[in-house]
Amino acid sequence: MRVRRSPLPERPEIHQLSLPLPKNWGGPDRVQAYLIEGDPLTLIDTGGRNAESRAVLEAILEEFGYGFADIERVIVTHAHRDHMGLVQSLRDAGAQLECLVHEADAETAERYTEVKRERLEEMIALFRENGVPEKKLDELQRDPLARRFVAEEESPATSVERRLRDGDRVAFKNYALRVHHSPGHTPGHILLEDEEHGLLWTGDQVMAQAIPNTENFYTQALPEPGDRLNRRPRFKGLVEMRRSLKRLRGQRFRRLLPGCGGIIDRPERAIRDILLFYDVRIQRIDRGLRHLAAMGQEVTAFELWQALFPQDESNDEMRTHLLTLIGALDCLEADGRVRVERRNSILTHSSSSRGRR
Ligand SMILES: [Zn+2]
Ligand SMILES: [Zn+2]
Secondary structure, three states: OOEEOOOOOOOOOEEEEEEEOOHHHOOOOEEEEEEEOOOOOEEEOOOOOOHHHHHHHHHHHHHOOOOHHHOOEEEOOOOOHHHHOOHHHHHHOOOOOEEEEEHHHHHHHHOHHHHHHHHHHHHHHHHHHOOOOHHHHHHHHHOHHHHHOOOHHHOOOOOOOEEEOOOOEEEOOOOEEEEEEOOOOOOOOEEEEEOOOOEEEEEOOOOOOOOOOOOEEEOOOOOOOOOOOOOOOEEEHHHHHHHHHHHHOOOOOOEEEEOOOOOEOOHHHHHHHHHHHHHHHHHHHHHHHHHHHHOOOOEOHHHHHHHHOOOOOOHHHHHHHHHHHHHHHHHHHHOOOEEEEEEOOEEEEEEOOOOOO
């Protein structure tokens, strides 16, 4: 079944739509969007820009008696192609819609392909600074999966009519959703709260049966003023993610409406599980660093990757794990548990935890 008609007795106008995603995108095979039969007629996320996703969305809307042209508003949880892919297609079909995106993701939404291409270049620069050899960098740059990532025909770029900020309200006739800025998975990820009923849309920030990844990229070309190692400023997704999730704890939401995996009826537990998953990884890296420190060694993130992920075979695995590792090192540095130095142009890390077991 593709539609969960009114899974929420408290708000019968909300419907969860499960949309297929292409296998070659290399992520989850489905994404959940939401139709809210309110005034205005609203979608939260849209699915990806590909024929199958489009056909399924069209068929589902038709079951409710709507066409693409009837959609009046799309609220985008974050600027990833599986969430905002069809906004422009709705417009092309005649929808006079307003697209709402957090201000920190708005540029990605409007210049999707260019931004992703820039990020790919910057990822290579980030890996270089973290000790990845030139030959490997070359291979990563030529990887077809990385290239497909920016395919023009699948680009979901669209104009943004309203740039959201934390605390904003998105109004329907009789109620409003509150916007929570929740960076981590992307810089401008938002959560939407129905305060009256304790519902929280969580996009990819909290999912059922999946751990969100976090973006990590340079935000400026020039070094951060005052950074003793002359490093460029970066969006540090894992540091942000942990902060965002910790803010959510103890807030007594009744149900989470995620971008993947159904509906979450035990919010506290889902949030705790993600934090725990990351804590375990960070501790593993901390232990590895302390072990090396005991032998008087400092290491690059690349050397750590070689030591901790010897089974990695594909470029995709390497990319994912290396980004996680750099994210974990960011967290350890933020907690004062790692010392970073620069040797020639490359960053090295050593443990600064003492006497901890
Ligand atoms: Zn995402
Ligand atoms: Zn997603």
